[in-house]
Amino acid sequence: MKKLAVLVIGAALLNVPNVWAASAKKSAPAKGDYTLKIGVGVTAGLCSAPFFIAREKGFYKEEGLKYEEVKIDSGQGPQLLTTGQVDVTNNLLATLIQPIANGLDVRIPLGLHTGCIKVMVRPDSSIKTPADLKGKKIGTSSMNSSGTVITQRYLAELGIGVSTNHLEVEWLIYPSTELPLALERGQVDAITTEDPRAWIIENEGKGRVIINSATDDYLKNEFCCVLVASAAVLDKHPDALAKFTRAIQKAARYVQENQEETARLMEEKRYVAGDPAVNAAILKTYNYRASVSEAETAIIRNARDLQRIGLVDKSVNVEALTRNTFVALPGVPDTLYK
Numbered sequence: 001m002k003k004l005a006v007l008v009i010g011a012a013l014l015n016v017p018n019v020w021a022a023s024a025k026k027s028a029p030a031k032g033d034y035t036l037k038i039g040v041g042v043t044a045g046l047c048s049a050p051f052f053i054a055r056e057k058g059f060y061k062e063e064g065l066k067y068e069e070v071k072i073d074s075g076q077g078p079q080l081l082t083t084g085q086v087d088v089t090n091n092l093l094a095t096l097i098q099p100i101a102n103g104l105d106v107r108i109p110l111g112l113h114t115g116c117i118k119v120m121v122r123p124d125s126s127i128k129t130p131a132d133l134k135g136k137k138i139g140t141s142s143m144n145s146s147g148t149v150i151t152q153r154y155l156a157e158l159g160i161g162v163s164t165n166h167l168e169v170e171w172l173i174y175p176s177t178e179l180p181l182a183l184e185r186g187q188v189d190a191i192t193t194e195d196p197r198a199w200i201i202e203n204e205g206k207g208r209v210i211i212n213s214a215t216d217d218y219l220k221n222e223f224c225c226v227l228v229a230s231a232a233v234l235d236k237h238p239d240a241l242a243k244f245t246r247a248i249q250k251a252a253r254y255v256q257e258n259q260e261e262t263a264r265l266m267e268e269k270r271y272v273a274g275d276p277a278v279n280a281a282i283l284k285t286y287n288y289r290a291s292v293s294e295a296e297t298a299i300i301r302n303a304r305d306l307q308r309i310g311l312v313d314k315s316v317n318v319e320a321l322t323r324n325t326f327v328a329l330p331g332v333p334d335t336l337y338k
Helices: 046-056 074-082 097-101 146-157 176-184 197-203 231-236 238-257 259-268 276-283 293-308 318-325
Strands: 005-007 035-041 066-072 088-092 106-113 117-121 137-140 170-173 190-194 208-212 225-230
Touching: 035 046, 035 074, 035 238, 046 088, 046 106, 046 238, 046 259, 046 276, 066 074, 074 088, 074 106, 074 225, 097 293, 097 318, 106 231, 106 238, 106 293, 106 318, 117 146, 117 197, 137 146, 137 176, 146 190, 146 293, 176 190, 176 197, 190 197, 197 208, 197 276, 225 231, 225 238, 225 293, 231 238, 238 259, 259 276, 293 318
Parallel strands: 035 066, 035 088, 137 170, 137 190
Antiparallel strands: 005 170, 088 225, 106 225, 117 190, 117 208
16 A cells, blocks of 8 residues: 655645635526526435435425436535536535635535544554544545544544644545555554445444544534535525425435435435445434534534634634525525424
């Protein structure tokens, strides 16, 4: 295995060029039907389950939504939103905050689910608690990944230095598929990765979870995956966006209450690869109680944490960033759960 790079974290490394500036001018909502362009990952994961369920169970139709699905590389979602190639998609919130602070003009109307990020060590590792990661080598696929950002936030909360001028961990970059082997060979002390890879590593006895965003107190109630929409579609077609959001709320509730059926259907329709039993087990660790207000909470919490550790500039007004990004759409309930 070839180690690609050793990176030191900090705002300078992760600064995204300010190419995200809004290009859509506000105008009155267009009259008549609009076909909403929904971005769906080519290699979609379980995070996208509500998108498939909304189609298969007729929730889009129930809302009277006209739509087309556009296959995308999930990592390109933000760019495609700003260029109008898609109107809505889902995204891990942790990877959005810094681009938003740098000018990415998008809107977030719904928190989709919690969970899915884990930090793992070898089964025989002397690392017993997250605090033991101080001074250790952590493997990750990218310094921009959701797993990296969430781990940085968690370690900072424990008082472990993760900023450029106070760095108490070492980050090593590997292709995501090579992270388990890097851990097994001892090239790193820990890795941060997402399900289903994390679930498989653990259940094959090749890794032990030390941080779990689905269960650890600091993260377990935070919505990590959100709906994200272009500013233009909100300005011009708010009714279509509201229909979509309500349909996804219904679909998320279906996923929450029918994990086995969801996993079976997704495998049968070839939406997601893998063993349905494994995928159902993973879905049960998430909380798909989609919420509007919890999206706002997650945005401001992430932004404050990233500002504290230097990934968002101190000059950024976090409250203003949240007000500009979060949107509560008329006619969309806060949640379908009381």
